[in-house]
Amino acid sequence: MKKVVKFGGSSLASAEQFRKAGSIIRNDSARRYVVPSAPGKRNPDDIKVTDLLYQCYKQAILHDDSEHDFEELLEKIKERYQEIIDGLKLDLSLEGEFRTIRENFTKKAGRDYAASRGEYLNGIIMAAYLGYEFIDAAEVIRFGENKEFDAEKTNEILAERLKHTEKAVIPGFYGAAEGGKIVTFSRGGSDITGSLVARAVQADTYENWTDVSGFLIADPRIIPNARSIEVITYRELRELSYMGATVLHEDAIFPVKKAGIPINIRNTNQPEDKGTLIVEATCQKPRFIITGVTGKKDFASVTVEKAMMNSEVGFCKSVLEVFEKNNVSIEHMPSGIDTMTIIVHQDEFQEKEQKVLAGIHRAVEPDLLELESDIALIAVVGRGMKATRGTSGRIFSALSHANVNVKMIDQGSSELNIIIGVRNHDFEEAIKAIYDIFVTTQL
Ligand code: ASP
Numbered sequence: 001m002k003k004v005v006k007f008g009g010s011s012l013a014s015a016e017q018f019r020k021a022g023s024i025i026r027n028d029s030a031r032r033y034v035v036p037s038a039p040g041k042r043n044p045d046d047i048k049v050t051d052l053l054y055q056c057y058k059q060a061i062l063h064d065d066s067e068h069d070f071e072e073l074l075e076k077i078k079e080r081y082q083e084i085i086d087g088l089k090l091d092l093s094l095e096g097e098f099r100t101i102r103e104n105f106t107k108k109a110g111r112d113y114a115a116s117r118g119e120y121l122n123g124i125i126m127a128a129y130l131g132y133e134f135i136d137a138a139e140v141i142r143f144g145e146n147k148e149f150d151a152e153k154t155n156e157i158l159a160e161r162l163k164h165t166e167k168a169v170i171p172g173f174y175g176a177a178e179g180g181k182i183v184t185f186s187r188g189g190s191d192i193t194g195s196l197v198a199r200a201v202q203a204d205t206y207e208n209w210t211d212v213s214g215f216l217i218a219d220p221r222i223i224p225n226a227r228s229i230e231v232i233t234y235r236e237l238r239e240l241s242y243m244g245a246t247v248l249h250e251d252a253i254f255p256v257k258k259a260g261i262p263i264n265i266r267n268t269n270q271p272e273d274k275g276t277l278i279v280e281a282t283c284q285k286p287r288f289i290i291t292g293v294t295g296k297k298d299f300a301s302v303t304v305e306k307a308m309m310n311s312e313v314g315f316c317k318s319v320l321e322v323f324e325k326n327n328v329s330i331e332h333m334p335s336g337i338d339t340m341t342i343i344v345h346q347d348e349f350q351e352k353e354q355k356v357l358a359g360i361h362r363a364v365e366p367d368l369l370e371l372e373s374d375i376a377l378i379a380v381v382g383r384g385m386k387a388t389r390g391t392s393g394r395i396f397s398a399l400s401h402a403n404v405n406v407k408m409i410d411q412g413s414s415e416l417n418i419i420i421g422v423r424n425h426d427f428e429e430a431i432k433a434i435y436d437i438f439v440t441t442q443l
Pocket of ligand 1: 008009037038048050051118172173186187188189190191
């Protein structure tokens with residue numbers, strides 16, 4: 001058995017958290033490859049080391065009068081690591097590393113280099129703590145000249161490097177271009193590194209340890225004590241993440257999906273919880289018909305009405321071109337016989353609305369153009385819906401009982417999700433009603 005374990009920032013924010021991670025790793029000999037994030041927040045008011053590094057680098061590249069702030073911030077970062085080293089009683093000094101970092105900061109080594117040091121140093125500590133080999137991600141995660149990630153090259157190098165390495169720590173979040181210049185992924189990118197390592201070693205599981213016990217069926221700010229999702233498919237996750245569920249970096253899915261490796265989201269603070277298992281496909285019957293319900297507020301809709309529109313060839317295309325020309329992306333497009341509605345992000349649309357309206361008038365001469373704002377979209381997602389009759393019926397009767405008016409309905413033919421548009425102010429009520437009918441009443 002081979003497992004790749006990635007620990008997020010809050011799981012490695014202090015010596016105490018490191019100890020929890022350490023005992024999780026030692027508990028299972030299959031946990032052979034470890035990908036750490038930089039130390040995160042120890043409490044809600046704390047600052048992540050990655051953010052401190054960005055701030056520190058900003059001061060480093062400014063002139064003279066910022067020198068004081070630069071030194072102060074660097075010292076603060078040093079203290080965070082020293083606290084961990086002392087707490088773990090490690091015989092390890094990062095003095096030399098900090099001298100190099102200081103030098104490179106003053107030489108303006110780049111923002112990515114600066115940010116990457118958070119994971120790099122945490123990796124050194126983790127390797128010393130576990131007695132695992134340390135592999136600098138700059139050696140094994142490859143980017144191209146223009147900072148674009150090179151998936152195949154990385155896989156080649158990583159697989160070769162890890163073939164004969166029994167146990168290793170590989171810091172997350174960064175890699176390097178051919179000449180050695182450090183490049184980072186976008187924020188939260190250690191998730192991606194974990195996924196790449198899992199693919200390279202053909203792991204049995206990619207465990208992603210964080211501070212929640214997996215994905216919840218609904219946002220706990222709306223449904224306190226919402227239950228967690230036991231098993232979710234990649235496709236369901238994609239639908240839910242798109243609408244706002246954020247636990248895992250989106251790009252972390254592709255490498256493991258390609259290799260058929262499941263991801264297990266686990267909670268470092270509650271290791272006995274099973275967390276959420278993310279898989280390609282499963283025969284396991286979901287406990288509830290829906291896997292999750294989520295959504296976002298603040299959409300606007302543009303409804304175009306024209307008699308006989310359905311027989312006018314190229315009508316939709318002409319309307320959509322207006323949005324394209326104005327660089328407005330489209331979220332959904334429910335349509336009727338003589339109407340089509342285009343749903344867009346309100347904030348993105350607002351400044352361009354008059355241009356878009358004029359453009360549509362010119363393009364298709366509609367009978368009526370209508371705008372509506374403050375719309376929320378709710379996605380009800382679940383592989384279980386496909387095999388079950390009456391799901392949409394239950395959703396809409398629950399909403400009607402809750403006095404929520406439905407403004408739009410969109411069901412993909414995959415039957416994996418149903419998208420419902422409601423007024424912004426009905427959003428929370430609608431989520432509650434849907435959660436209750438599919439989850440609370442089924443317990
Ligand atoms: N430390 C980086 C960040 O804060 C990357 C990560 O934690 O995944 O975004």
